[in-house]
Amino acid sequence: GGAWLFVETGGDTEAEARARAETIVRAADVVDALVVTDPARQRALWRVREDASGTATRMPDGAEAWPGWEDCAVPPARLGAYLRDFRSLMADHGLRGTPYGHFGDGCVHVRIDFDLLTGPGVARFRRFSEDLADLVVAHGGSLSGEHGDGRARAELLPRMYGAETVALFERVKAVWDPDDLLNPGMLVRPAPLDTGLRFSVLPREPVDVAFGYPADGGDFSAAVRRCVGVAKCRTTSVSGSAVMCPSFRATGEERHSTRGRARLLHEMLAGELVTDGWRSTEVRDALDLCLSCKGCRSDCPVEVDMATYKAEFLHHHYAGRRRPAAHYAMGWLPVWLGWVARTRSAGAVNALASVGPLADVAKRLGGIAREREIPRVAGETFTRWWRRRGGPSGEGKPVVLWPDTFTEHLSPSVGRAAVRVLEAAGLRVVLPPTLRPGSRPVGDARSRSALSLLTARRGRVCCGLTYISTGQLDRARAVLRRTLDLLEPVLATDAPLVVLEPSCAAALRTDVPELLHDDPR
Structure with missing residues (x-):
């Protein structure tokens, strides 16, 4: 089978609904079938359908696919024949697409891998x-079964209605809108369907960028083009595990949604409305409230990664x-926290932060809301506690525990608890190396010899x-290369890396390979 068909049944009771579903299964000529009654599994399946308008914009090989023939509809009895002819037509034109839609109504959505960047495409x-317009009409269908015609199909309406009827449309509009002020060029006297295409104004060559954008061929324009306006980022309430987009939920403004920001970046690259490029204050202000939470990367059907774009x-x-x-x-x-730890001045810093006027100044400098309290710096860092306890314990399988900045300096109790849990599970906890004699990392957050202590250059992952x-990406690259240098002995083993801070885990999983795309490690 090359497709899924979701059929929803109901009844006065759950048993009656299930019986109807099983009747359909017995009557269906299908490769396989499954009756799902669990609400959680039903929601998971329906999400596949709900996300289709986004996921269908990428072909299995990563090629881009676009709307354009979004909702043609034919009589349901003609759907099978129409889909076969539709696939044949795509093959004749050397195109690919993934149909989905409301098949019970004969309405078919599809994203097709049109080349909208070149003249031949x-x-x-x-x-x-x-x-395709001729094919739809031949099957007794409508060019717009759900969303309307507009600029994408208005030029083709004479093929469906006939020239005489479309001329009547024009005369009626002229009676009520003689100056053509209302929605000009949409249904009557339309612009050609292949003019004003969204991507015609984008740079033809990849712009110079810092991240690698491997899923987009290294092209920032292609990354921005991922957004096709599905608007899943415009949710106003929390639903399930979805988190996108917290800034839009707070302000309700389009420019603070993932879609709005992607559109502004598109305009920045196009240079027509946003004319000052990377220096644009409009784009900067729209991105300012982005939390860099990467919720869009997981929730968006096309994996727009606004944190990286920001x-x-x-x-x-x-x-x-x-x-x-x-x-x-x-x-x-x-x-700064490392300096506090080395000078053992956590107590003084905490005391100063408790003084109202000084705390207000610190918050202004740090971009912290006045209503927030400044976190207290721990008197003993996690790694200092680790050295005091004597380092690793036990003989089990080793795991490397990542001492992130927040665990190290602000919440070392989290790190201590993680050590207890991992050791209780029979694992041997080790920390990444922090000492480098010359260029070779040694030790396990502590030196094994006096010579190493004398000759080592201290670093920390x-x-x-x-x-x-x-956006301090040059500094980030330097820090990450140092981290990879320190981790080389770890990378040579099969020891798993345990990261307690989710945002650090996300950075290691996605940002490191994309920012150091030229580093084979």
């Missing part, structure tokens, strides 16, 4: 559109310029999150 788009933008926007104070205060947080989220 756009010409093929036109030829296919004309042929970091990329900030990297270029502030290149060679002074940054906001928060970028230095929060972006360099690992450095870091996921680079604070630098990445503030």
Whole structure:
């Protein structure tokens, strides 16, 4: 079987609904069938359908696919024959697409891998559109079964209604709108369907960027093009595990949704409305409330990664310029907390932070809301506790516990609890190396010899999150290369890496390979 058909049945009781479903299964000529009654499994299946308008924009090989023939409809009795002819027509034009839709109503949605970036590709788009319009009409269907005609299909309406009827449309509109002020060029006297295409104004060559964008061929424009306006990011309430998009939920403004930000980045690249490129204050302000939570990367059907796009933008926007104070205060947080730990001044810092006027100044410099309390710095860091307890214990399978900045300096109790849990599970907990004699990492957060102590250059692993989220990507790359240097002995083993802070785990999983795309490690 090459497709799924979801059929929903009901009844006065659950047993009656199930019996009806089983009757359909027995009567169906299908490869396989499954009756699902569990509500959670039903929701999971329906999400596949709900996300189709986004997931269908990428072919299995990663090629882009686009709307354009979004909701043709034919009489349900003609659907099978129409779909066979439709697939044959796509093959004749060398195109691919994934149909989905409301098959009980004969309404078919599809994303097709049109090449809308080159002249020959756009010409093929036109030829296919004309042929498909004729095919739909031949099956007694409508060019727009659900969403309306508009600029995408208005030019083809004479093929469905006939020239005489369309001329009547024009005369009626002229009576009520003689100056053609209302929605001009949409249904009557339309612009050609292959003009004004969204991507015609984008750069033809990849722009110079810091991240690798491996899923988009290294092309930032292609990454931005992922957004096709599904608007799943415009949810106003929490539903299940979805988190996208918290800033839109707070403000309700389109520019603070993932879709709105992607559109602004598109306009920035196009250079027509947003004319100052990476220096754009409009784009900067729209991205300002983005939490870099990467919720869109997991929730968006096409995996728009606004956190990465924001970091990329900030990297270029502030290149060679002074940054906001928060970028230095929060972006360099690992450095400042490391200094506090080395000077053993946590008590003094906490005391100063408890003084109202001083705390207010610190919050302003750090970009922290006045209503928030400044977190207290731990008197003993996690790794200092680790050394005091004597390092690893036990003989079980080793696991490497990542000492992130927050666990290390602000919540070492979390790290201590993790050690207890892992050791109770029979594992041998070790920490990443932190000492390098010359260029070779040694030790396990502590030196094994006096010579190593005398000759080592101290370093500490870091996921680079604070630098990445503030767009300080040159600094982030330097930190991440140092981290990979330290981790080389770990990477050579099969020991799993346990990361307690989710945002650090996300940075290690996605940002490191994309930012260090030229590093084979």
